[in-house]
Amino acid sequence: MATAAKKAPAKAKSDSKSQSAPVTPKPADFTKEQDVAAYREMLLIRRFEEKAGQLYGMGFIGGFCHLYIGQEAVVTGLQMSLIEGDQMITAYRDHGHMLAMGLSARGVMAELAGRRGGLSKGKGGSMHMFSKEKHFYGGHGIVGAQVSLGTGLAFANRYRENPNVSVTYFGDGAANQGQVYESFNMASLWKLPVIYVIENNRYAMGTAVSRASAETDFSQRGLSFKIPGIQVDGMDVRAVKAAGDLATEWCRSGNGPIILEMQTYRYRGHSMSDPAKYRSKDEVQKMRSEHDPIEQVKARLIAKKWASEDDLKAVDKDVRDIVADAADFAQTDPEPDVAELWTDILI
């Protein structure tokens, strides 16, 4: 009986050296290849989301559909720090996360349209998508629920003593759910390798952060659980990458959880049906024109002469082709076989 305790998660690695509290690192120096790759990835997410919005308006996508436009640098930068086997989990604003993990645009778009070629065979929809192969654990519709689940993924890593980390995304609104703090406590107590990525896009539906949160510095939310946290410019993909490197290193060396508050912004309404009357057009316009994550990379590529306008146009064309192909596929792929209604309930 007692042997079961051998791999117990509570046993922190004895060699884990205690490190000093992390501080926000300088933005990473990107090579040309990294900047071009980041540009392409973010553009793919943007164009994909624009198309999804369009297909929603045409009735091809139903229900709730939450677009990631404006936040592309967060998932793109973090992805650059991960190794094979690292897990990702997030809420319903998940299309960009899946594209960044390398899941096919066709599979994601077909799921949005509820077709059999979708990642969940059309049964999950925009908010509920998964990929076992890519270690993407969803796609969750209940605000905050994924935080405990992501902590459980980290528990499994620790249990198996593998080097992987769980990247657990949630919003500024979700950061007020009780189970977030229950999870923080366990993660810190058991030194679980989990990166809590709080995507602070300044609003939870129509509620500005300051109207819902007593402490608006989300990097400090782990303080009473001894979880360190840093604030990161989530509109700058290099800043995100640097934070990702720091956080993965922190977790992989056995220090337990860490919080990354990604300061970002969503351009569109909360979901398609949000008139977004709670913020001014100027506020949105200012973000778009001064902090756009894609424009930042574009300007850098041009300034450094790493790419010409024509090169970037070619990238854009490429990305548009991928998205157009995904949209065509999603519109022509058949709906699921009716027998699917009764499958996948129990094994």
Add this chain to the structure above:
Amino acid sequence: MPIEILMPALSPTMEEGNLSKWLKNEGDKIVAGDVIAEIETDKATMEVEAVDEGILGKQLIAAGTEGVKVNTPIAVLLQDGESAADIGKGAAPAKAEAPATAAAPAAAAPAAAPVAAAPKTEVAADPDIPAGTEMVSTTVREALRDAMAEEMRRDGDVFIMGEEVAEYQGAYKITQGLLQEFGPRRVVDTPITEHGFAGVGVGAAMAGLRPIVEFMTFNFAMQAIDQIVNSAAKTLYMSGGQMGAPIVFRGPSGAAARVAAQHSQCYAAWYSHIPGLKVVMPYSAADAKGLLKAAIRDPNPVIFLENEILYGHSFDVPKLDDFVLPIGKARIHKTGKDVTIVSFGIGMTYAIKAEAELRAMGIDVEIIDLRTIRPLDFDTIIASVKKTNRLVVVEEGYPQSSVGDFIANQVSQRAFDHLDAPVITIAGKDVPMPYAANLEKLALPNVGEVIEAVKAVTYR
């Protein structure tokens, strides 16, 4: 080829809207992201953003047009080198085609027979409404809001709290105008912390206030169900009657449209399991108003289950200064002699459509709208069964341990000798709600199933 801009769908349940305003004129250059028009639904005013680039060639729908169906072309966008003369030349490439249904053999489920211009069901008079009362056509959404406003005017201890209830005016616009009238002390926006604010509500109720707690949808109340069941429902008993929780938990329950597994559950049966709770689930706007007012005044915790699809439906509501209906009393929606259909909430829409078709077949159906799930009005059900000798129950929730199951059990014990056929219960399918349109349709009950059930119990 010119691109047609279509009237967009902007919410899961939107079918049409008003084109209130054009923000771009014919001849204007458009880039992706430009707001070209404003449209209005019963819920909100929304902006139409351009997704393509070009010149606005023609506005096809005039500003101020009401009831524009989703996917109707509203404007034409000209591409490089095209002129107004090209309009109408090319086929419209942006036209949305209906989703492919090739893979869905229609035979898999009993499809509803086409409704043959059914005569409107004569709704039986509610004995709780004085004869001759003036009626006003009101949506369920307005009726709920009016009920809360009236009770808040009447009793200073009544307050509402929940996510987006104040400044946003309600995620489904049920609390529209309440912040403006009653101020932020009594109309309270909460963080997204269901378990916490449900508990705060119960505590405030134990201290004597009269909270209305709105859940954005009841799916999210699962985060809070411990406070509802373990605190709200049991305190009166555990304290030996010293204190209880006069609180209303309200919000939409059940499937909306395409919102999939985690957002589409009916909680009627769940809460009906719990002693110490009252559970109300209205169908019509009059019942929504009269019963919500009763729930707010009730000294017990009341679960008040609404339905997103019904919010926009209009019904006659009596114009009375203080219209309060009794909790625990079913309403005979239509009298009949051949068979009884019992339903509640959105389940009534299936019952009502089935009745019209059954009438055309010569079957005279009595429809009972339960209105309250707990306590359940067995007197009304059993009186009806004694008359018709046949019973079908219709609901959207899951079949196992359903409301219908409980009714079937009680009726077979209390009126066995009066039954000429086994009771049939129609429920949603025993599966999580799928997202795909074809599967969602199959997962929900349908009118055809109700008709088949009635034919079975009447041996037709």
